[in-house]
Amino acid sequence: MIVVASISPDERLAIEDLYAEYAAVLDDQRFEEWPDLFTDDCTYKIVPRENYDRGLPLATLAFESKGMLRDRVYGVTQTLFHEPYYQRHLVSGFLMRRLTGDAYAVRANYLVVRTKAGALSELYSAGRYADVVVRDAGRLLFKEKLCIFDSELIPNSMIYPL
Amino acid sequence: MIAPERRAGLAWTSDACSRVPYRLYTDPEIYRDELERLFYRDHWGYVGLAAEIPNPGDFKRTAIGERSVVMVRDRRGGINVVENHCAHRGVQFCQREFGNGKTFVCPYHQWSYDLAGNLIGLPFRNGVKLDGRVNGGMPPGFDLREHGLTKLKVEEWNGVVFASFDQDVAPLREFVGPEVGRYFERIFDGRTLTVLGYSRQRIPGNWKLMMENIKDPYHPGLLHTWFVTFGLWRADQRSQMILDARGRHAAMVSRKNDGGKSEVTAGVTSFRENMTLHDDRVLDVVVEPWWNGPTVTMLTLFPSLIVQQQINSLSTRHIVPRGPETFDFVWTHFGFAGDDDEMTRRRLRQANLFGPAGYVSADDGEVIELSQRGFAQHPEHRTVCELDGTGTGGADHNVTETLIRSMYAYYREVMEL
Numbered sequence: 001m002i003v004v005a006s007i008s009p010d011e012r013l014a015i016e017d018l019y020a021e022y023a024a025v026l027d028d029q030r031f032e033e034w035p036d037l038f039t040d041d042c043t044y045k046i047v048p049r050e051n052y053d054r055g056l057p058l059a060t061l062a063f064e065s066k067g068m069l070r071d072r073v074y075g076v077t078q079t080l081f082h083e084p085y086y087q088r089h090l091v092s093g094f095l096m097r098r099l100t101g102d103a104y105a106v107r108a109n110y111l112v113v114r115t116k117a118g119a120l121s122e123l124y125s126a127g128r129y130a131d132v133v134v135r136d137a138g139r140l141l142f143k144e145k146l147c148i149f150d151s152e153l154i155p156n157s158m159i160y161p162l
Numbered sequence: 163m164i165a166p167e168r169r170a171g172l173a174w175t176s177d178a179c180s181r182v183p184y185r186l187y188t189d190p191e192i193y194r195d196e197l198e199r200l201f202y203r204d205h206w207g208y209v210g211l212a213a214e215i216p217n218p219g220d221f222k223r224t225a226i227g228e229r230s231v232v233m234v235r236d237r238r239g240g241i242n243v244v245e246n247h248c249a250h251r252g253v254q255f256c257q258r259e260f261g262n263g264k265t266f267v268c269p270y271h272q273w274s275y276d277l278a279g280n281l282i283g284l285p286f287r288n289g290v291k292l293d294g295r296v297n298g299g300m301p302p303g304f305d306l307r308e309h310g311l312t313k314l315k316v317e318e319w320n321g322v323v324f325a326s327f328d329q330d331v332a333p334l335r336e337f338v339g340p341e342v343g344r345y346f347e348r349i350f351d352g353r354t355l356t357v358l359g360y361s362r363q364r365i366p367g368n369w370k371l372m373m374e375n376i377k378d379p380y381h382p383g384l385l386h387t388w389f390v391t392f393g394l395w396r397a398d399q400r401s402q403m404i405l406d407a408r409g410r411h412a413a414m415v416s417r418k419n420d421g422g423k424s425e426v427t428a429g430v431t432s433f434r435e436n437m438t439l440h441d442d443r444v445l446d447v448v449v450e451p452w453w454n455g456p457t458v459t460m461l462t463l464f465p466s467l468i469v470q471q472q473i474n475s476l477s478t479r480h481i482v483p484r485g486p487e488t489f490d491f492v493w494t495h496f497g498f499a500g501d502d503d504e505m506t507r508r509r510l511r512q513a514n515l516f517g518p519a520g521y522v523s524a525d526d527g528e529v530i531e532l533s534q535r536g537f538a539q540h541p542e543h544r545t546v547c548e549l550d551g552t553g554t555g556g557a558d559h560n561v562t563e564t565l566i567r568s569m570y571a572y573y574r575e576v577m578e579l
Binding site: 046070078156157159 | 259260357359361362364366432434437439440441443444506513514517524525527528529532
């Protein structure tokens, strides 16, 4: 069980700020800045809850380094044909636990609303993050980011990071 | 039966299949007729891998056409497929994707079925005694044997399970035929499979568009930057387009090259000459002995299954139609029991290319959606499908749309359209 323990209000606010910045980077489509929120040796995965709960290893996307994140950014901005859309992240329900001095396990719920040009906004993905946040050269970064989505039927495709 | 006047309303320009009327992708009546003729009669539908239900009592909920069915392993180890539809009041009794049980019990009135779908009991069958009288109960002639679940015909082929509502359907191997069957058995040669996981997407397009997508070797080297740039699929590769005798199933077989600039990249806007990966472990390809040459085989087993081998990534992709303008697309990634950890990791890394977010398949769903929207604009219009002529049959290159035309030749015959 994850419990809130021995994390100061300042630390807590700083972690929440990281999530706010993360959401702003994606929602503003500043994709080039997205990998900068991760450590060099990060992992990033998007996993259907079905696979996660059953212990099946397949991820919708699975990246094992900041380099792979940069390759995804190139894919999103240069190679993957898609109908453009906006994302709007709503992140809430933080549960934080200190792992070591400068590392935290963070769980939070997210909703992503998708809006395409000329179309109504729609609930695109609902799920949770199960992350490890670390302090690296004074700055909080994601060392692990795991997005577990409940909405198992993806509405067609998934192009941008969650 | 579709009336001749309806057929006359379709924008076929000849007996050829090189121009496909848009209405085949939008018309609800044609769609309902497709379910009957192509999904429920004369055809085998993919239901899953035997490895998904390894133990007695294991079940998986899946679908053939729009009908929910359950694939279950019985106590003797055999695989049964029954319709998820209680004989009493039609309830879809099974509400979980996977599970294990000894019987199926409908939640509404607790009718119970064994794992073969036989009705084994129902509450108050012989009535309820009250004040020396028996109230209710089923009529004297009520026979449990007449009220089982719908039992489908089932065949397992080297670990892959197919089922049919049609008890008179041709044997599975005969249905697939030796030409495409050979490539099926290249992947499924009897080795034990391991399930790596699932991806599910709902694509707002007609189900046939996905069959066409995997019978279309024209688009991969154009739509998909990764294919043309890294040489995984492009027009200058040695390829075989293989069909069964009736033109409905196909195998696209090819061998990767080194990619890079050439005649086939000139003017191709998706080609990126200087593209390099920051982390190329995603393309850490290791040749496996069983390949015997091809690096890619894409199989379409009409109407509902695609089998993918692209380098070290393997999946089945199941088409579940949801009305004329939508289908669900379920990916099951797998490996082999003999894979070491490194090979499993490789298959999982390469899975970044495939599925709803994949570098070479997320955009297939996107273009299918846009095709479907275009069809709605002009109900009387038709597609043009004439790369490499207007005829049907196999080919020894990939600059062709012959597999799509061949599928429609079969389709017109069966649909009488």
